Amino acid sequence: MSNLAAAGEEPEILFWVGCAGAFDDRYKRVTRAFVRILEHVGVKYAVLGMEETCTGDPAKRAGNEFLFQMQAMQNITTFEGYGIKKIVTACPHCFNTIKNEYPALGGNYEVIHHSTFLQQLINEGRVGVAGGGEFKGQRITFHDSCYLGRANNIYEAPRDVLATLDADLVEMKRSKANGLCCGAGGAQMWKEPEPGKKDINVERTEEALAALDGNAAALDGLLGVESGNAGATPAPRNGQQRSIIAVSCPFCMTMMSDGVKNKERENNVQVFDLAELIATAEGLNA
Amino acid sequence: MHFSIQNILFLLVAAAGFGLFAWQVRKIRANILVGRDRDMSGNVSERLNKTLLVALGQQKMFKRITPALLHLIVYVGFIVINIEVVEILIDGIFGTHRALSFLGPLYSALVGTNEVLGALVILAVAAFWWRRNVKKVRRFTGPELRMWPRLDANIILYVEVILMVALFTMNAADLKLHQIEGVDLPGAFPISSLLTGLLPDNAAALEILERVGWWAHIVGILCFLNYLPSSKHFHIILAFPNVYYSRLVPQGQFSNVDSITHEVKAMMDPSYQVPAPATNPDGSAMAPTPFGAKDVNDLAWTNLLNAYSCTECGRCTSVCPANITGKLLSPRKIIMDTRDRMEEKYNSPLIFQPNLYGTEAKHAEPEVLDKENHTLLRGYVTPEELWACTTCNACVEACPVNINPLESIVEMRRFLVLEESAAPNSLNVMFSNIENNGAPWAFSPSDRFNWADELYVAAK
Numbered sequence: 001m002s003n004l005a006a007a008g009e010e011p012e013i014l015f016w017v018g019c020a021g022a023f024d025d026r027y028k029r030v031t032r033a034f035v036r037i038l039e040h041v042g043v044k045y046a047v048l049g050m051e052e053t054c055t056g057d058p059a060k061r062a063g064n065e066f067l068f069q070m071q072a073m074q075n076i077t078t079f080e081g082y083g084i085k086k087i088v089t090a091c092p093h094c095f096n097t098i099k100n101e102y103p104a105l106g107g108n109y110e111v112i113h114h115s116t117f118l119q120q121l122i123n124e125g126r127v128g129v130a131g132g133g134e135f136k137g138q139r140i141t142f143h144d145s146c147y148l149g150r151a152n153n154i155y156e157a158p159r160d161v162l163a164t165l166d167a168d169l170v171e172m173k174r175s176k177a178n179g180l181c182c183g184a185g186g187a188q189m190w191k192e193p194e195p196g197k198k199d200i201n202v203e204r205t206e207e208a209l210a211a212l213d214g215n216a217a218a219l220d221g222l223l224g225v226e227s228g229n230a231g232a233t234p235a236p237r238n239g240q241q242r243s244i245i246a247v248s249c250p251f252c253m254t255m256m257s258d259g260v261k262n263k264e265r266e267n268n269v270q271v272f273d274l275a276e277l278i279a280t281a282e283g284l285n286a
Numbered sequence: 287m288h289f290s291i292q293n294i295l296f297l298l299v300a301a302a303g304f305g306l307f308a309w310q311v312r313k314i315r316a317n318i319l320v321g322r323d324r325d326m327s328g329n330v331s332e333r334l335n336k337t338l339l340v341a342l343g344q345q346k347m348f349k350r351i352t353p354a355l356l357h358l359i360v361y362v363g364f365i366v367i368n369i370e371v372v373e374i375l376i377d378g379i380f381g382t383h384r385a386l387s388f389l390g391p392l393y394s395a396l397v398g399t400n401e402v403l404g405a406l407v408i409l410a411v412a413a414f415w416w417r418r419n420v421k422k423v424r425r426f427t428g429p430e431l432r433m434w435p436r437l438d439a440n441i442i443l444y445v446e447v448i449l450m451v452a453l454f455t456m457n458a459a460d461l462k463l464h465q466i467e468g469v470d471l472p473g474a475f476p477i478s479s480l481l482t483g484l485l486p487d488n489a490a491a492l493e494i495l496e497r498v499g500w501w502a503h504i505v506g507i508l509c510f511l512n513y514l515p516s517s518k519h520f521h522i523i524l525a526f527p528n529v530y531y532s533r534l535v536p537q538g539q540f541s542n543v544d545s546i547t548h549e550v551k552a553m554m555d556p557s558y559q560v561p562a563p564a565t566n567p568d569g570s571a572m573a574p575t576p577f578g579a580k581d582v583n584d585l586a587w588t589n590l591l592n593a594y595s596c597t598e599c600g601r602c603t604s605v606c607p608a609n610i611t612g613k614l615l616s617p618r619k620i621i622m623d624t625r626d627r628m629e630e631k632y633n634s635p636l637i638f639q640p641n642l643y644g645t646e647a648k649h650a651e652p653e654v655l656d657k658e659n660h661t662l663l664r665g666y667v668t669p670e671e672l673w674a675c676t677t678c679n680a681c682v683e684a685c686p687v688n689i690n691p692l693e694s695i696v697e698m699r700r701f702l703v704l705e706e707s708a709a710p711n712s713l714n715v716m717f718s719n720i721e722n723n724g725a726p727w728a729f730s731p732s733d734r735f736n737w738a739d740e741l742y743v744a745a746k
Contacts, residue, residue: 017734021737022725022729022734023729023734024727032738032740035741047735049734049735052724054724054726056720058716059720062703063696063698063700063702063703064704064717065704067720069543070550070721071720096539104542104547146677146678150538150680150682150683151536178349178683180607181680183611186675186677186678187677189726190712190713190715190716191716192712193611193613193674194670195612196608196611196614197612199611200608200610203611223612224424224604224605
């Protein structure tokens with residue numbers, strides 16, 4: 001961003017990478033995939049690089065309002081310095097915080113989550129027209145992130161993005177507004193869970209696997225799933241085929257990946273972010 | 287019209303019933319208003335719209351179809367029967383008989399509908415009783431459903447049956463009396479006409495039965511009305527204001543703490559003028575309000591309204607990921623604790639004192655504290671419950687009357703962190719990482735751009 005500003009140029013969007021996108025080895029791949037898409041479609045973007053700092057989301061959810069506001073004011077000062085108007089991010093937590101909580105501190109921006117941004121690119125015909133690619137016919141289930149779905153009512157954008165892959169999309173028993181948390185929100189990412197019967201991400205992964213495997217019996221083993229709900233159970237399929245859990249949040253990525261490892265299914269079930277799926281389908285993720 | 291001693295008696299009973307109810311409501315209103323001020327004015331049309339959909343229209347009930355249909359029967363029955371209550375009040379005061387019968391066919395339709403709904407209510411109540419006591423639906427068995435909430439739920443069901451039986455006794459006796467006298471009784475009686483065979487043929491006995499039914503129905507209603515404030519059944523009234531005053535902002539948006547904003551602004555810009563602290567009417571400085579919530583009066587009044595609107599259905603708890611996976615947190619318990627604490631702290635206005643009805647095993651064993659520290663936080667809600675929350679908003683989404691347990695949870699977390707520095711140690715590590723490195727993980731800010739190393743980008 002500083003380079004662009006020095007050259008007197010203004011980007012169309014500021015790509016807010018987020019701490020996970022910058023530091024988490026797994027999510028760095030998502031950051032790169034999204035950047036490849038931006039380069040591919042020729043969107044003029046900028047990143048803040050070392051001038052970026054935590055939005056303050058985990059501090060705020062944990063109750064540390066003071067630290068949150070310090071971080072928020074610092075970021076708002078940076079945004080104002082560059083005259084930023086439009087921000088895109090791959091992290092629903094950063095998205096929610098900047099979009100909903102910065103205005104009370106004087107920061108008003110158009111904030112877009114990358115699922116909505118990708119949906120727009122697809123609608124404009126700039127991405128995904130080739131159709132499916134290597135994901136054609138593969139079984140994919142989408143895990144709703146709380147901070148995208150319930151927190152901000154975004155349910156269709158990620159599903160529209162997945163629909164362009166021409167894959168076999170299946171829904172989990174608990175989805176959309178009834179989706180189950182991955183277990184990492186509200187600053188849980190940074191602490192051990194309280195004692196209980198099971199970790200939340202394991203429960204959620206079991207549900208995702210039940211959907212992907214078409215295994216209705218597995219649902220009976222889940223906690224708190226009411227039987228007899230709507231939603232046809234997909235036909236069982238060969239357990240050896242590769243299936244995908246699609247996510248659109250770095251925390252969900254970590255939690256679902258850990259869950260798949262916990263169930264020892266990493267040989268045939270993979271967790272991908274929407275941006276990675278699109279970049280791969282477009283042949284950009286070399 | 288024959289004005290008699292009965293009418294005077296009725297006037298006294300009705301005045302006592304409504305007067306006592308008004309007294310209880312005033313006390314509850316005062317309890318709610320001990321909460322912190324929060325401006326909920328404006329957006330009237332949007333709020334009314336939401337109230338119509340969610341409260342009157344039962345929109346969120348229909349996430350679960352079976353209980354929604356059963357609830358709808360009792361709810362519609364309640365509304366239609368209220369029209370009959372108006373008639374009973376008129377008859378009671380003026381000594382008339384079936385004062386609304388001048389409505390003709392409309393009256394027949396009204397009474398007929400009422401009868402059918404009355405029968406359906408009995409069936410629905412039986413189904414509710416079975417779900418609660420025999421089938422033991424999981425969300426009705428949480429540890430926070432101790433002795434009183436359990437009893438309360440069943441009392442409501444029994445009273446509803448008694449009221450319906452009184453209604454049918456009155457109608458059937460009235461109908462048979464008219465049949466014996468060969469006079470046409472205005473109204474349609476699809477159910478009572480089936481019941482007349484059960485009644486004696488003696489006109490005097492029928493007259494007494496009709497009066498007994500009439501008085502049992504109206505006195506039952508007045509008693510029930512005064513039972514409501516002690517009960518979860520109070521939701522039939524408070525659901526409406528509770529939905530009206532529920533949040534309109536996205537669920538992910540947590541409240542801003544303005545006092546902290548002033549401090550942070552003053553830190554960043556020394557010339558920033560912090561507004562003068564609020565003063566008492568006599569000009570003295572007000573006691574400083576703590577950050578977050580330790581006790582019920584630190585919560586916003588809307589959070590307290592939430593607590594009185596809760597019907598303890600447990601839909602919040604049954605979708606809570608922490609609760610599902612066996613952790614201590616139960617959003618319903620947080621809300622019920624808030625109400626119990628209000629009743630304890632502010633001299634309960636209620637006739638029944640729910641707190642006195644025993645505390646069967648509570649969810650978590652609260653700490654035994656001295657009087658000063660016996661507050662909502664720690665006295666009722668333990669930090670372990672609060673720290674199990676993932677702030678996923680599932681409880682907020684699930685509540686049929688738009689209660690927001692998450693807001694109360696976050697307020698208590700704020701108190702733990704900002705006033706007591708009592709966050710779990712791993713969260714304190716996360717805080718200091720953000721302070722020192724600008725990221726919740728211990729990475730150097732100078733590594734923030736390393737992701738691009740493996741990427742060919744024309745210009746960094």
